[in-house]
Amino acid sequence: MLRLxxxxxxxxxxxxxxxxxxxxxxxxxxxxLINQINVSLQTGDADTGYTFNWAFSTYTTAISDYHEQFVxxxxxxxxxxxxxxxxxxxxxYFVAYKAGRYKNAMLLLIVLPFFMSFLLRTxxxxxxxxxxxxxxxxxxxxGVLGSGDRxxxxxxxxxxxITYNFLPFMALPLYVSLEKIDRRLIEAATDLYANRVTAFxxxxxxxxxxxxxxxxLLTFIPxxxxxxxxxxxxxxxxxMIGNVIQAKFLxxxxxxxxxxxxxxxxxxxxxxxxxxxxLLGSRALREAAL
Amino acid sequence: xxxxxxxxxxLDDLLTSERMSRRRLLGRAGGAGLSLSGLxxxxxxxxxxxxxxxGKTAPAASVSVNHPKTAIGDWTFSNWPxxxxxxxxxxxxxxxxxxxxxxxxxxxxxxxxxxxxxxLQAGQSIGRDIVVLTDYMAARWIRDGxxxxxxxxxxxxxxxxxxxxxxxxxxxxxxYTLPWESGAIGLGYNIKKTGRELRSVKxxxxxxxxxxxxxxAEPYDSANTVLLGDGVDASKATLDQILGAIDxxxxxxxxxxxxxxxxxxxxxxxxxxxxxxxxAYSGDLVQxxxxxxxxxFAYPEEGAMLFTDNMMMxxxxxxxxxxETMMNYVYDPAIQAKIALYVNYIPPVKGVxxxxxxxxxxxxxxxLVFPSDAVRAQLHPYPALSAADERKMQExxxxxxxx
Numbered sequence: 085m086l087r088l089x090x091x092x093x094x095x096x097x098x099x100x101x102x103x104x105x106x107x108x109x110x111x112x113x114x115x116x117l118i119n120q121i122n123v124s125l126q127t128g129d130a131d132t133g134y135t136f137n138w139a140f141s142t143y144t145t146a147i148s149d150y151h152e153q154f155v156x157x158x159x160x161x162x163x164x165x166x167x168x169x170x171x172x173x174x175x176x177y178f179v180a181y182k183a184g185r186y187k188n189a190m191l192l193l194i195v196l197p198f199f200m201s202f203l204l205r206t207x208x209x210x211x212x213x214x215x216x217x218x219x220x221x222x223x224x225x226x227g228v229l230g231s232g233d234r235x236x237x238x239x240x241x242x243x244x245x246i247t248y249n250f251l252p253f254m255a256l257p258l259y260v261s262l263e264k265i266d267r268r269l270i271e272a273a274t275d276l277y278a279n280r281v282t283a284f285x286x287x288x289x290x291x292x293x294x295x296x297x298x299x300x301l302l303t304f305i306p307x308x309x310x311x312x313x314x315x316x317x318x319x320x321x322x323x324m325i326g327n328v329i330q331a332k333f334l335x336x337x338x339x340x341x342x343x344x345x346x347x348x349x350x351x352x353x354x355x356x357x358x359x360x361x362x363l364l365g366s367r368a369l370r371e372a373a374l
Numbered sequence: 375x376x377x378x379x380x381x382x383x384x385l386d387d388l389l390t391s392e393r394m395s396r397r398r399l400l401g402r403a404g405g406a407g408l409s410l411s412g413l414x415x416x417x418x419x420x421x422x423x424x425x426x427x428x429g430k431t432a433p434a435a436s437v438s439v440n441h442p443k444t445a446i447g448d449w450t451f452s453n454w455p456x457x458x459x460x461x462x463x464x465x466x467x468x469x470x471x472x473x474x475x476x477x478x479x480x481x482x483x484x485x486x487x488x489x490x491x492x493x494l495q496a497g498q499s500i501g502r503d504i505v506v507l508t509d510y511m512a513a514r515w516i517r518d519g520x521x522x523x524x525x526x527x528x529x530x531x532x533x534x535x536x537x538x539x540x541x542x543x544x545x546x547x548x549x550y551t552l553p554w555e556s557g558a559i560g561l562g563y564n565i566k567k568t569g570r571e572l573r574s575v576k577x578x579x580x581x582x583x584x585x586x587x588x589x590x591a592e593p594y595d596s597a598n599t600v601l602l603g604d605g606v607d608a609s610k611a612t613l614d615q616i617l618g619a620i621d622x623x624x625x626x627x628x629x630x631x632x633x634x635x636x637x638x639x640x641x642x643x644x645x646x647x648x649x650x651x652x653x654a655y656s657g658d659l660v661q662x663x664x665x666x667x668x669x670x671f672a673y674p675e676e677g678a679m680l681f682t683d684n685m686m687m688x689x690x691x692x693x694x695x696x697x698e699t700m701m702n703y704v705y706d707p708a709i710q711a712k713i714a715l716y717v718n719y720i721p722p723v724k725g726v727x728x729x730x731x732x733x734x735x736x737x738x739x740x741x742l743v744f745p746s747d748a749v750r751a752q753l754h755p756y757p758a759l760s761a762a763d764e765r766k767m768q769e770x771x772x773x774x775x776x777x
Contacts, residue, residue, distance in 0.1 A: 130487070131518060131761045133495055153776075215648045232585070236648060237633055319634045320776030334485045336768060 124343035134339060146344045150328050154348070157324040160239075160314075161307035164246040168254040168303050169296070171247070176258035176295075194255050206245055206316045213241050213317070242322045245313035253302040261295025262288070297364050305353055325349055437549055441525040441694040446472030449503045449693035451700065454480045454683065457506070457555070459716035466703055472696060477502075482637075483511040490688070494520045499690040503697040506554045509756045510594055510764070512684045513544035517761070521550045522687040528698035531705035534723045538750050539682060543609070543758040551684035552701050553722035555657075555713070558745070558753055559595045559679040561672045562644055562654030562662070575603025575674045578651060579626050586650040588643055589627070591635040593620060593771035594756050595679060596653055602677040602754065609754045613763040617770055624774045635775040644669065655681075656742040660718040671742055673749050680753035682722070718743055 088096070124142060128134035147154075179190045197205060212219055213235040220236075223229040235241050265288060273283040311326030325345060332342035451463075455478040463476050480486045486507070490500040494515075507515065515521050526532055532552060539553045561572045568583065578587055578600075590596040597619040598608035606615055626632065633649050634640070640652040645662055659671035685704075687697050703709055704723075711729035714721040720743060731738035738744060745753070759767065 129761070129765065130491060131514070210642060211646070214646045216646065234585075234648075316639075323776050331772065334488060335482065336772065337484055337488050337491070 120343045120347060123339050124347055126340050128340075130337035139340065142340045142344045143348065146341050146348065150325065150345060153323055153325045153328050154352075156322070157308050157326070157349075158352075160243055160246060160322075160324060161304050161310075163243050164250065164307050165254070165300050165304045167243070167247045168251050169300065172251060172255040172258055172299065176255050176262055179259055180262040191256075191259070194252050194259075198252065202249060203312060205249065206312050209241070209245050209248070209317060210236060213244075236317060237319045237322075239318070239322055241317040242314050242324075245317045246307050246310060249310075249313065250303045250307055253306070254299040257298040257302060258292065258295040261292045261298075265291045293364055297361070301357060301360075305357075308353060309349060437523045439523040439525045441528060441698060443528075444695050446470045446696045446699065447693055448473045448475065449696040450475045450477065450501060451504045451697075452477050452479055452486075452502045453504075453506045453554075454478065457683075457717055459712050462704070462709055462712055465709075466700060470696075470699055470703075474696075474700070480506060483508050487511060487514070494518070494689065497690065499692060500688050502688055503691045503693045504685050504700060505688055506683045506685055508681055508683050509542070509544070510759075512551050512686060513758060514761070514764075515686065515688075516544055516550050520689050522689050522691055522694060523549050524552065524687065524701065525694070525698055528695060529702040529705065531702045534705050534707060534710075534725065536722050536724055536750075538680075538753065539722050542682070542755055551686050552705070554683045554685050554704075555717060555719035556680055556682040556722060556753075557719045558656040558673060558742075559590070559599055559681065560654060560656060560674055561670075562640070562652040562659050563670055563672070564644065564647065564650050564666075564668050565670050566668045567647065567650035571670070572651065572672050573675045575599055575676050578603075578653060579631060581631075583651050584629075584631055585633055587632050588634050588636050588640040588649050588652040589623060589632045590640075590653045591637060591771070591775045593767050595681070596623060596635075597767070597771065598679045598754070598756065599653060599674070602679065603674065605676065607754065608677075608679060609757055611757040613759065613766060616757075616759075616767050620767070620770045620774060627774060657717070657719040660740065660742050673741075673745070673752065677752045677754055680755050682755065714743065720745065 122136060123134070125139050126134040126136045127139045127142070175194070179187055179194075183190050211217065214220065215234050215236060220229060220234065223235070224231060224233075229235070269287055269291070270283050273287045274280070278286065308324075309326045309329075311324060311330050314322050314324045314327050315330075329342050329345050329349075332338045332345065449472065451474050453476065457478070458476070460476070463474050467473055486505075490502075493500045495518075512521075524532075526549075529552070532548070535548070535553065539556065541548065542551075545551045561575075561577060563572050563577075565571065567586070568577075577583070578589070590599075593616065597616045598611060600619040600622055601608040601611050601615055604619070623632075634643065636643070636652070638655060638658055640649070640654060641658050641662060643649040644652045644654070645666060654671060656671055659669060662669045663671075685697075685701055687694055691697065704713065707723055707725040707729055710721050710723040710726045711733075714726050714730055715734060715737065718737070727738050727744045730744075741749065
């Protein structure tokens with residue numbers, strides 16, 4: 085056994101604790117990321133192989149060819165995130181404050197869809213939204229849809245699919261931050277002559293900001309890169325950047341463009357998070373991290 | 375789908391029908407395919423994608439090859455999912471000894487190529503003794519020198535190959551490839567919805583079916599079929615002709631004719647009545663018809679594209695004799711009949727229809743599995759394109775499908 089002074093041991097301790105995590109990050113994040121940058125700067129084709137030659141033009145072509153899908157991804161993901169917030173906030177509020185002894189049962193219901201594969205859940209929506217299905221028939225009966233209109237293979241279906249699939253990612257952080265709020269603060273607000281709306285807007289909502297921040301990131305980021313919903317519920321006209329990357333990588337074998345597109349997406353999301361954090365205030369971010 | 379059916383029944387139905395679609399469950403082509411098994415590819419491709427010039431020699435006109443008889447040993451066979459009756463593998467092991475490790479890891483030609491490309495280019499073994507790939511990918515492997523020639527002395531049954539496949543443009547003497555199964559690309563439709571039988575490629579563009587048609591995303595299938603419809607011999611198509619066909623598809627798509635571009639995921643849309651007409655694979659329709667008799671498949675009168683999946687031995691394989699013994703085994707009509715009874719694609723071996731008739735007269739009479747000689751003469755293999763032309767075609771098509 086190595087004999088080290090107490091001070092030495094103290095200074096080593098953080099590294100021992102951090103070690104497994106650091107190794108994991110280096111092996112499965114840093115090295116692949118460097119590789120990805122390397123691949124994105126190569127040129128060539130699948131038959132002759134790819135060689136590295138600082139091909140920054142891949143990035144400019146990727147942006148000019150696929151800006152449409154980028155904008156679409158951001159638009160769909162943002163819409164779905166807002167919808168998720170609108171649906172999940174009352175839900176989380178109810179579970180945190182009003183569910184009483186059904187609280188655990190309701191939390192279980194929110195998590196329950198995760199017991200089934202993401203892919204299968206999305207395939208199930210193909211059936212629910214089918215042209216001859218119950219939903220479309222009823223919507224036709226009440227005149228929302230014309231006889232030639234459809235739900236499946238449309239923008240509505242894709243956004244609905246994303247909203248559905250990522251709802252728990254919004255609901256759970258919101259629930260946690262609402263649950264944490266000290267009820268006495270709300271009581272104090274009402275004692276100070278705030279009506280219920282004011283108490284909600286001035287006390288509950290600001291205290292829920294960490295949950296809103298975490299929930300919207302957990303929803304928006306994966307939704308941005310999602311390709312399953314667009315592939316199964318949409319048409320090429322609804323394809324998102326994830327579909328392009330997937331096709332470039334697996335079918336067209338154009339690795340440089342796929343790597344460049346992924347890198348652009350990643351950069352965009354990082355910058356976006358940074359701006360968003362500034363917008364909500366760094367205190368909220370710190371609390372969200374806790 | 376009747377609106378009053380329970381969701382569970384419908385989902386069950388869907389899952390079964392997907393399972394029964396034999397292969398290409400996750401899509402055969404382009405952006406339409408969903409490839410979740412691609413993770414391993416991701417990892418392998420991240421490890422530096424530099425090419426080497428190993429194995430770059432063009433195949434000679436005639437090759438000499440000698441694979442001496444050895445023990446079969448433990449060897450590996452990669453194929454598409456649900457593409458063999460597994461009893462055939464067991465009986466092979468029993469008869470010849472050794473053990474075949476049969477892996478169903480080919481879901482998409484390009485995806486599979488991406489997975490093994492680095493090893494092939496570095497001149498290494500990919501750990502498989504037989505792989506089954508579709509014509510255009512087989513052509514690419516031969517062109518790039520990734521395929522070991524077949525020692526035909528070990529495959530005497532190869533003489534049973536059907537006449538229209540005995541030779542093919544990318545391997546005229548079948549020195550590298552032997553067909554596994556074939557299928558035709560034609561019109562899949564729901565007769566109740568269309569109200570009439572379909573016969574022509576032009577029916578895909580009929581404005582009456584606007585928005586109720588799916589098109590295949592793979593240009594080898596869709597663009598060439600469109601060319602046949604315009605009276606061009608698609609087997610000899612030039613890049614310009616193909617680009618013209620893609621343009622035609624683009625215009626119809628812009629006018630809203632096509633609901634989606636698909637891999638073989640059109641089957642769900644067709645079975646559920648979301649679309650009325652699909653550019654479809656014959657083998658899928660054999661399955662779909664058994665669930666829904668209103669679904670039909672027509673070989674277009676202008677001719678149909680014929681795809682063939684081919685057995686090949688990747689370079690530097692460890693068990694060429696075992697691989698050839700298996701090729702010989704499945705070219706025995708009795709064994710091929712067992713496979714035909716299970717997979718419902720077009721068998722490449724003569725004398726199978728008579729054997730199948732004894733067990734399943736209905737299947738033996740099915741023109742989708744056993745096309746008549748007149749139909750066979752109208753089936754066109756894919757054109758042989760250069761690597762650069764192939765890429766231009768794929769790029770043009772991906773502009774249309776939006777991927």
